[in-house]
Amino acid sequence: ETQQTLMLNGMRDRVVVQVDGQMKTGRDVIIGALLGAEEFGFATAPLVVSGCIMMRVCHLDTCPVGVATQNPVLRQRFNGKAEYVVNFMEFIAQEVREYLAALGYRSIDEIVGRTELLDVNGAVEHWKARGLDLAPILEGPRFADDEPRRHARAQNHELEEHFDVQLLERAQDVVAHGGQITIELPVRNTARAVGTMLGHHVTKAHGEHGLPDGSIDVRLTGSAGQSFGAFMPSGITLRLEGDSNDYVGKGLSGGKIVVRPPRGSTFAASENVIAGNVIGYGATQGQMFLNGVVGERFLVRNSGATAVVEGVGDHALEYMTGGLAVILGATGRNLGAGMSGGQAYVYKLDTDLVNREAVASGELELGPLGSGDAEILRDLLEKHVAETDSTLARRLLDDFEAEVENFVRVLPRDYAAVLQTRQEAVTEGLDPDGDVVWKRILEVTGG
Incomplete structure (x- = not known):
């Protein structure tokens, strides 16, 4: 066919x-x-x-x-x-x-x-x-019948016309020698994978750890296409005033992404969609601050990135293995399916929307935030306000001591046991990745 x-x-x-x-x-x-x-x-x-x-x-x-x-x-x-x-x-x-x-x-x-x-x-x-x-x-x-039956023409990806070409032209000195630069441009939704080609050159020049945070600060206005900030390494910050399509922060590898409504907009950001589906898919490191609601499959397979968002669709945190999610609004159904690592702080979580099998089996622990969690949450809310001017986050901070009680921590049981065992090993002066610690982990997880 x-x-x-x-x-x-x-x-x-x-x-x-x-x-x-x-x-x-x-x-x-x-x-x-x-x-x-x-x-x-x-x-x-x-x-x-x-x-x-x-x-x-x-x-x-x-x-x-x-x-x-x-x-x-x-x-x-x-x-x-x-x-x-x-x-x-x-x-x-x-x-x-x-x-x-x-x-x-x-x-x-x-x-x-x-x-x-x-x-x-x-x-x-x-x-x-x-x-x-x-x-x-x-x-x-x-x-x-007269049509060709196999591949014959090489594909032209038109890379010379990619949005990132102008970013590279302006940031080439920083990429080559370090420093700091701020770039301001409009963007349209025909521009896909904004920041990815720039990230490639940063990684090629400086290795997997990229540049120091804030080296290249890109400030965009408009609507971005798919895969905004995909695979972006450390040192690059993408700030978007407007909205974006699917796959924002796909494979994020250390960079920072900020998406917020245009300044002066009159609608409630926490009640409106700011980005599409599958945000942060497979992210390994970095931060995302999204002032609005996103679609389905938020942070699927996230293994290390931190993200703050004001509402998500179905199947959020699916197969998540690491990192941290802060969800300040409503969630869709089936949250946490296959989630084996990382954790999430969810405001007024409806537990009926969490994956039933994971809850029934005890694989996911749902409970209040500890004192350490509360401090992490406060810090992220303050950053969210600073980066996106979020009205919702500011309201939560204004009455934080009371509002923190409304947050539910979602934490995989075995992941919690592993973290505790490794911390105990460090306290005892043991190698947290050594055989002794692994044997302990197998005992506490039953694996």
Whole structure:
């Protein structure tokens, strides 16, 4: 269907089509190519070759053969080698060559989209499939026969026209030699991944730790497109007066993102959407201050970033493994599904909206903030006011001693046990990542 749709729209030669899903043999590769694929994704088979026995406990950190775990005791059981995967793929390649030779061709490129080479009689004549008409799949629309069947044109990403080009021109001296610069520009929602290319050059010049905080301060007005501030390293601050699309702060790697309504706006920011879905997806480090409500899947797979927001949609904090979320308003349903690390402070949390399985099993602890949590919350609220001029955060600070009682701390049980065990180890002068501490962690978590 993908092949036919691309051919119908005159786009087949502009893209490379990749197929995956239960690819295990050279025969699978050949069939995929004949149906229109040029690239082939192998996942499960190489994983098994590496030693995986499909226990399906990857998310529990209890993999018995040491493939999917950070536990050093279990990791010692891993006996896979890269050579095993190389050997497997060479067997796949050899089988592909044999099939190509049998068909009379020398390369995969020569057979891409050649559906006429597929023999379907054996399947159609089987009693279970008798009468099945495969013509729509194999032949497709007749009027697209003259269209190319494989990739032929290189894609032009038009990087020379990317929004970040002007940021790089102005910040090139800071990127090269350090210092500080403030850049003010308008932005439109056609500008995607603003700050990402700039971040690439910062990382390339200074390594994974980037520049000192505040080195490059970018102040934008308008509406930003998707992936605003994606993968941005330390040293870059993006401030946006307006709103943004999905994926703000995707993969954030140390930078700071501030999104607030335009100055002088008359609507209540805490009741209006400021950014789209999947904010902070896979973030590892950095800060986000969002003066408004965001969409679904807020901070999915966050592992280290801190974010303050005034309301979220469904499935917030899904698969979160680290970091801190402060939610000052309402949440959608299914909060904390698969959350195994990090923590959140949520104002007047409706516990019925938290993932039921996690609550019923005790995997998530819902309780009041401790004294240390309260100080962290106060500090973040003050920063939120300073960065976004949030009316809601200012109101909470005005009566903080009373309002802090309305916050609920969401904390994964095992994560809390691990933090406590590691802190005790540090107090005792032990290596928090050593075998002794890991054995203690296994005891307290039951893992």
